[in-house]
Structure formats: structure tokens, C-alpha cells
Amino acid sequence: MPLSIPVAPFQGDADLPKQTEVVVIGGGIVGVMTALTLAERGVPVVLCEKGVIGGEQSARNWGWVRQLGRDAAEIPLAIASRDLWRGMNARIGAETGFRETGISYLCYDRADLETWGAWHAKGAAAGVETEMLDAKQAQALLPGAQPGLLGALHCASDGRAEPWLATTAMAEAARRAGARILTGCAVRTVETAAGRVSGVVTERGAIACSQVVLAGGVWSRLFAGNLGIDFPQLRVIGTVARVTGVSGLNDMPVGASHFAYRKRLDGDYSIALRNANITPILPDNFRLMGEYLPSLVTAWRELRLRIGPDFVQELRMPRHWTGDAPTPFERIRTLDPAPTRPFIRKALENLRQAFPAFAQARVVQEWAGVMDVTPDAVPVAGPIASLPGFFIASGCSGHGFGIGPAMGQLTADLITGATPIVDPAPFSIARLRPKLAQAA
Incomplete structure (x- = not known):
């Protein structure tokens, strides 16, 4: 079944390598940038994506590359990422849509x-x-x-890039640099020997490795939980639309309390109702309620709680499995939720009042994406000391596209022992799960 969004085509490698140095789980922008950076440094790396490259939130976001409005802890990462975006087209020899528009x-x-x-x-x-x-x-x-x-x-110095295009272009560059990239290849679990990572088991077979990066976006909590790692993460669904028939505005993305818009590379506009997202009520909401209550108190106006069939589906979903049978990652290759159409109608109404250029705007496409949100809305990037050789790079909380380049480089820096692009301490799992930052 085709996705609700177009994603630039990418053909994964046909053969499964038997061994490598690093396996990256997840083909969103963070995982791809981790693989690209490692490959450029000569580190053997294999990226495994259960569906298609950039098929989930990396292609469904607004396409903003911003420093504005970031949490204080995230500002250095946003600045570093903006610098990387500036040189990305030249670095990968392809178009990402990045323009420094403000x-x-x-x-x-x-x-x-x-x-x-x-x-x-x-x-x-x-x-x-x-x-x-x-x-x-x-x-x-x-x-x-x-x-x-x-x-x-x-x-x-902020700007924009094209979500449907950028991640696959980065993946092609990673492959040219030496990375192996597998699509339609879910990683089922991680193998260990002598108390540390020794490989992964995929649906196509095993890959021996010494280090694993979990960059699975909204799937990271489920995957980590099977390894006994309690990674706190909930889901939030955002809706976006593409409209045509708009002219006379400058190229700069603009946000207000009640709308947001970005000019696209194709000349149309991506719009959204700012500060309006769906929070599906799932079993994990109850498991993690205590940790998320402080942020809910301050952000409740932005969230619409919803309970539906997803609750039962999640309740029935296995939380523990072995590597010799299909997993949830093979049953659901790509999350493709239905958009909330009233949000789009309201966003367009607000835009028409603020900018007459939208008076004749016509919606030609609508979609939704699922964001992975941590309790403090700051990502995690770093090692899990309780499982030597295992790293998490996830929890970007709706900011992953903009900060993805620096998130990937920071993860690669920590793996290789290079000087980190930014101070990694604010992104350590220690702030959320102190025990996971302590050696077993």
C-alpha cells in the first residue's frame, strides 16, 4: 500500500553482510547521518531499516532547520546542526532543499x-x-x-530543507562512502557475548558487530524494552498539509501561535496548525504517567488526547521476543497515521486571515507523522553502560529533522572516541535513567 507522502526512492543493498563494526538500527535522518559520518571516517557500518529510508517522521515533519525556540540544553546541538546543514549539499553532492532563509x-x-x-x-x-x-x-x-x-x-541564520528528499540523499552519500544500507530488513534483537554487544539478528540473518546504535524513532522504546532497557518515550501525532495557489510571500518559514507555513522546493507550501497535536492514549501513557506529568501541565493546550483502536493494538503487541520469529517491526513496516483534517482546515482559515496570499490556496495533500517524545522533550544520544557497545540516538521530540545532522555526528563521535561536536552530557540517558548510565 503506498504511503500518504512521497519519499525519494532508495534501493537497499541486496546482500546481508556477515560482519561489520557498527550496526545502525533505523533509517531516519539520525540513523542515516550516524552511518554517513562513520563511513566517511572509514568505520565499517551497516544500517538496517525495517521499511523504507526516511519513511516515517523524517519525511513527515515541517522541514524547518531552526535554532529559534529550542530548549536551553538543545541550543548547542541546533547551532552545530545548522552549520552542518549549510555545507550538506556540497558534502553529499546532492540536493537536500536546504536554504538559509531565516x-x-x-x-x-x-x-x-x-x-x-x-x-x-x-x-x-x-x-x-x-x-x-x-x-x-x-x-x-x-x-x-x-x-x-x-x-x-x-x-x-535559520532555514528550511525538504524532508521527502534530504534523508534519502544522505543515505546515497553514506553508501558511496562505504556504508551498507539494507531496507525492508528489520533487526529483531541484539546478541551479546561476555556481557557486551556481539551482533544483531535481522529477519534475513545475523550480522556480527561490536557496536549497535538504536536510532529507531518511535520504535526505540519497544526495541530497547526487549533488551531489558527502559527507555522513556511516548508518541505524539502531528498533521501537515501541502497547499498550492500561493504567491507573493518571501521564502522564509513563519510560525505564530495558531499557524505555521514553509515554502517548499517545488513552490507550494507546507502548512500546519501550530501547537495542535494528537496524543494517542496507549498503555505506555499509564506506565510513564508520573514522568510526563510535569511537561503535560505546561503543554496541555497543545495536545489533544485521543483513545482509539491503537490502545488495544498496543496492548496486544508483544513486548518480549526472540530472534527466531517475526517481530512487531515486521508486522508494521511504516507508521502512516491518518491526518487530523480539522487541524488543516483551521490552519488554512487562520492563514487566510493573516496573509491574503492564502486566499486561493488549495489543499493537494495531507499527512500525519508520529513524533517520539521524551519526558523533557530533549533527545538521548549516548552509550547505555549497562550493555557495553549499545548506543541510543533517539527521543528527538519533533526536532529530529533540524538537529539530525549534529545528532548523527555526536553519536559517531561517541562511538569512535573523537572530540564530540557538542558537550554530550545534556543528552546522556543518565538524566532520565541513572541506572542505565552505570556499568552492570
Whole structure:
């Protein structure tokens, strides 16, 4: 069955290698960038993806590459990733859609001004060059905007890239650099010897290796749980649409409290209802409720709780298995949830009021993606000391596309012992699971 989004085609390798140095589990942008960086450094690496490269959230996001609005812990990673995006097309010899267009967050009331004014000060202290624009400056920056703006937070060095294109282009570059990339090849489990990683078992057979990176996005908690690793992670579903018939706006992605838009490489626009996501009620919501309550208190206006057939499906899904039988990763190759159409209708209504250029906009495509969210909405990148040789690079909390290049390089740095691109301490599993950061 075709996916609800187009993803640039990628043909995986036909043969299963018998051994390598590193196996990366997951063909999203974080896993692909980990494999690319390792391959460029001469490290033998095999990437295994249960479905298609970039088929889940890496191709379903807004396509923003931003430093604006990041958590303080994540700002260095966002800055480093922006720098990597700047040279990505030249590095991989292909088009990712990256353009350094700037990004603006618009202020329509005093609360917006206070929120983004406070972040402006925080960002400046962390090295992000932003401007807090007044009403006149914001209006001048945004030709076509209706009157009513009180100001905007603007970062000229932010930009955009094309989700459906970028990850597969990076994967082709990784293969040219020497990585082996397998699609339609789920990893079932990890094998150990003498208390450390010794290989993986895939649906096609075993691969001997000394190190494994779990970059499985929303699937990471399930996979890690089978190894006795309790990785805290919940799911949030975001909806996006592509609209055509818009002209007269500049190339900059723009967000406000009630809409977001990005000009695409094909000239159309991707739009969304900002601060509106679905949180499906699943068994893990109850298992992890205590850890997520603090963030729910502050973010409850952005989330719509929903209970449906997914609850029963998750309840019936096995949480433990061996490597000699099919796993949940083979039963569900790609998560392709239905979009929430009322969100798109409302986003388009809001955009038409703010920018007359959207008056004749027509929706030509809608889709949804599942984000993997940690309790503090900050990713995890680093080793799991209780299982030597095993690394997790996941939990990007809806930020993975923008920060993916630096997440991949940080993971490769930790594997090879290179100087980390950023301080890895804020991304250690230790902040969420101290025992997993301690050697067994």
C-alpha cells in the first residue's frame, strides 16, 4: 500500500553482510547521518531499516532547520546542526532543499511578545543571533501580512530543507562512502557475548558487530524494552498539509501561535496548525504517567488526547521476543497515521486571515507523522553502560529533522572516541535513567 507522502526512492543493498563494526538500527535522518559520518571516517557500518529510508517522521515533519525556540540544553546541538546543514549539499553532492532563509515567530498579543522576548535573551546568551522586531520592522519583513502584528522574533541564520528528499540523499552519500544500507530488513534483537554487544539478528540473518546504535524513532522504546532497557518515550501525532495557489510571500518559514507555513522546493507550501497535536492514549501513557506529568501541565493546550483502536493494538503487541520469529517491526513496516483534517482546515482559515496570499490556496495533500517524545522533550544520544557497545540516538521530540545532522555526528563521535561536536552530557540517558548510565 503506498504511503500518504512521497519519499525519494532508495534501493537497499541486496546482500546481508556477515560482519561489520557498527550496526545502525533505523533509517531516519539520525540513523542515516550516524552511518554517513562513520563511513566517511572509514568505520565499517551497516544500517538496517525495517521499511523504507526516511519513511516515517523524517519525511513527515515541517522541514524547518531552526535554532529559534529550542530548549536551553538543545541550543548547542541546533547551532552545530545548522552549520552542518549549510555545507550538506556540497558534502553529499546532492540536493537536500536546504536554504538559509531565516525563520520568524510572529507576535499577535502581549503574551507572544513576552514569550519570545524572554527566549531572545536566552538564545543570545547561548550564542544564537536573533532580533526582536517591533511592529513596523515585522511588517516590513513580511510583505503581504495583514495589519495587527505587534512584533516578531527573527533568526536570519535559520532555514528550511525538504524532508521527502534530504534523508534519502544522505543515505546515497553514506553508501558511496562505504556504508551498507539494507531496507525492508528489520533487526529483531541484539546478541551479546561476555556481557557486551556481539551482533544483531535481522529477519534475513545475523550480522556480527561490536557496536549497535538504536536510532529507531518511535520504535526505540519497544526495541530497547526487549533488551531489558527502559527507555522513556511516548508518541505524539502531528498533521501537515501541502497547499498550492500561493504567491507573493518571501521564502522564509513563519510560525505564530495558531499557524505555521514553509515554502517548499517545488513552490507550494507546507502548512500546519501550530501547537495542535494528537496524543494517542496507549498503555505506555499509564506506565510513564508520573514522568510526563510535569511537561503535560505546561503543554496541555497543545495536545489533544485521543483513545482509539491503537490502545488495544498496543496492548496486544508483544513486548518480549526472540530472534527466531517475526517481530512487531515486521508486522508494521511504516507508521502512516491518518491526518487530523480539522487541524488543516483551521490552519488554512487562520492563514487566510493573516496573509491574503492564502486566499486561493488549495489543499493537494495531507499527512500525519508520529513524533517520539521524551519526558523533557530533549533527545538521548549516548552509550547505555549497562550493555557495553549499545548506543541510543533517539527521543528527538519533533526536532529530529533540524538537529539530525549534529545528532548523527555526536553519536559517531561517541562511538569512535573523537572530540564530540557538542558537550554530550545534556543528552546522556543518565538524566532520565541513572541506572542505565552505570556499568552492570
